[in-house]
Amino acid sequence: DGGITQSPKYLFRKEGQNVTLSCEQNLNHDAMYWYRQDPGQGLRLIYYSQIVNDFQKGDIAEGYSVSREKKESFPLTVTSAQKNPTAFYLCASSIGQAKPQHFGDGTRLSIL
């Protein structure tokens, strides 16, 4: 089955620690995205990538970093500079610009 896989489902971060969220897709999509969703709020774009080895900042990129070394993979690192990382993180992919995005089932990150 084609789809997007995010792992882990739940993640706990200690103060001062960097953590990496995994996102893998086998849909052969060029574009991939990371969003953050806080309780009762909408999705906010962190980073996006339209092609391998290229990515752009979204609306709330500070404290986050990404890489896109392979078409299938778009990992997100939440660095210690992100002071309020507790949220639901969603990865998505799409076939191209302005096309529907398909989501993984998310990672919930909490601070210990």
Place this chain on the structure above:
Amino acid sequence: RKEVEQDPGPFNVPEGATVAFNCTYSNSASQSFFWYRQDCRKEPKLLMSVYSSGNEDGRFTAQLNRASQYISLLIRDSKLSDSATYLCVVPTGTASKLTFGTGTRLQVML
């Protein structure tokens, strides 16, 4: 005007009712629009795409009004399982990005 704006609700309706949500957008150049459904603590799932004046899929109808810059979602014969948050999504900026509305919550009751 916000890029995408939705009434947060909640819309509480009885089973079998017809309910409609509106979504306004600011980018007059947008050509495609999407409605997503998000269940509590789950990922959003694509419900419908709207590329022209409208789209119909079973009990769901989406309509686009370019002059007034809004899209609507109509749900007929509401089911309990339709209870969810409905997100309006619009391409913005260079169209590389989609902007998600904050959603309208629907609760269908017995």
